[in-house]
Amino acid sequence: MPIVSAEKLSKIYPVAVKEPGLKGTxxxxxxxxxxxxxxxxxxxxxxxxxxVVGFLGANGAGKTTTLKMLTGLIHPSAGVVRVAGHVPFQRQASFLKQITLVMGQKQQLLWDLPAMDSLRINAAVYNIPDKEFRRMVGELTEMLSLQGKLNQPVRKLSLGERMKAELLAALLHQPKVLFLDEPTLGLDINAQVGVRKFLREYNQLYGATILLTSHYMADITALCQRVLLIHQGQLIYDGSLDGLLDRFAPYREVKVELAHPLPKDDLERGSLASLKSYGEIEAVEGQVVRLLVRREALTRTVAKILAEMDVLDLAVTEPPIEEVIGQVFRAGVVV
Known part of the structure; x- marks a missing residue:
């Protein structure tokens, strides 16, 4: 039985319409x-x-609204949703003890107090025994590399340290399901890497289920094998990240550095028939040729290039995942 299930989930908001001017008022x-x-x-x-599932969509696509329905913060207009065997919007204590929601732009730690004080408040809310509290704090502190930071006022911590402390507070009660909305928002590269490493280790250690939204594709590629794509409130893709690339990015770029430049006459006349037999020519710059080659022909084409051309170096690169996702959102559909 799935731990999270949504069936025809919908949310419709009534929005007041006001014309400008005194008459409109x-x-x-x-x-x-x-x-x-x-x-x-x-x-x-x-x-x-x-x-560990990535949940992707442009701003306003419906990601946060969906997360709020899954956590019971808002009531769906239609549809059925169950999380950990519960109906979220009933907000039963047994349900709340099994989930957590972390939003990168929100904070639960008290700004002027040490993080440890907020952790003790959370422990009291969740009725965590003192022995278990000390064990979890010690374990998570080590995993998050927060040694010596929890007794400082939260305002004294760096942004990355605050985000890690927020994660610690959210996971103190060992939830089964983690809903993470932009957990690395605004963090520098090192802090992002640290948060990703922690989430991967936490998932492996506790078997926790994670639904993650992020505008940083590195978060998704590092943590998620499966992605959900939402566009204008509708789910347009549910499957593997590799499958999305296969369907929407059928080409690979092959960059070839030749031992000798191409003949000048060929370049001036635009006569590059020999190169066109390998794939679509993207650019020719001196001794470097960039070609677009279809996935299914990649192995055969690379072997042919190495056999027929005097090659110094050859590299095959994937299209940037940001570019692929952007294409999907611009199209509004996965074909």
Whole structure:
């Protein structure tokens, strides 16, 4: 049985419409009219226990709204959702003890107090025995490299240290399901790497299920084998990240450095028939040729280039994942 399931999940918000000017203000006051905003429409998916799933979408696509419905912060307009065997919006204590929600732009730690004080408050809220509290704090502190930081006021910590402390506070009760909304937002490269490493280790150690949203594709590629793509409130893809690349990025770039420049006459006449037999010519710069080659022909083409050309170096690169995801969102559909 999946630990997270959503079936035809929808959320529609009524938004008041106001015309400009005094007349519009009076009409808005006396006879208010509304339009419907479909934030999420008929979204269905299932997540098995222990999975780490990326949840991607442009700003306003419906990611955070979906997370809020999954955690019970808002009531869905339609559809059925269950998390860890519970209906989230009922907000039962047994449900809240099994989940956590971390939002990169929000904080739960008290700004002027040491993080340890906030951790003790969380321990009291979740009825965590003192012995278990000390064990979890020690274990998570080591995993997050926060030694010596928890007794400092939160405002004295760096942004990366604060985010790690927020994660520690959110995981103190050992939740089974982690909903993470932009957990590396604003962090520098080293802090991002540290958070990713921790989440990977936490998933492996505790078997926790993670649903992760992020605008940093490095988070997704480092942690998630499966991704959900939402566009204008509708789920347009549910599958492996590699499968998305296969379907939407059928080409690879082959960069070839030749031992000798191509004949000048060929370049001036644009006569590059010999190169065109290997793939689509992307650029020719001196001794360097960049070609676009279809995935299915890649092995054969590389072997042919090495056999027929005087090559100093050859490199095959994937298209940037950001570029692929951007293409999907611009198209609004995965074909």
């Amino acid at each position: 009076l009409q808005h006051f006396l006879r208010r009219t509304y339009r419907e905003v479909k934030a999420v429409q008929d979204v269905s998916f299932e997540i098995e226990a222990g999975e």
